[in-house]
């Protein structure tokens with residue numbers, strides 16, 4: 135537990151939908167009324183100096199091959215791996231989920247992963263006709279009251295295997311799967327303080343997912359003084 139009144143949430147801002155995540159996080163923090171109790175900032179992360187100041191990190195959706203290439207060019211791969219291994223809260227959406235996976239199917243050559251989630255993910259896993267779609271799905275098992283959340287999939291990955299946890303790490307928990315009529319694939323997992331979703335909550339109007347992540351992952355690690 136960290137004792138603090140200052141919290142920095144970083145959003146990896148080298149490619150993809152980072153602006154939308156920042157807007158959603160700012161709105162979520164506002165709706166939760168957190169600014170009255172603590173100083174909480176959301177930063178774009180493009181370098182190691184900013185990354186090391188962060189208490190939690192979001193890796194957005196986009197294109198995981200490009201993201202891995204740009205991270206390599208910016209010398210960010212190792213610092214990102216260290217951040218994820220440090221146990222600080224993280225959330226990867228879509229390409230971000232791919233980056234956080236320990237194993238990947240349909241990997242392009244040279245594509246680098248960060249690890250953090252003991253899962254095998256399959257890129258571009260939905261058939262051509264289904265590769266992008268929006269569905270109202272029920273997340274009320276872990277987000278109270280969220281029974282019909284507009285869920286956006288864009289050439290998304292699915293979690294194709296849950297792997298045994300690495301030494302010292304908790305088990306991977308399956309949070310959500312597609313309904314049977316859509317194929318039952320796993321679309322959201324949690325392993326300790328790391329969340330992975332194969333869809334884009336930052337592209338829905340509703341900020342419920344962001345509020346839940348801030349409360350259950352970021353704030354749960356911090357004692358407000």
Ligand SMILES: NC(=O)CC[C@H](N)C(=O)O
Pocket residue numbers: 194195196197198199227228229230232257258288289290291
């Ligand atoms: N919307 C997304 O993030 C798509 C992910 C993309 N298909 C990839 O492999 O990285």
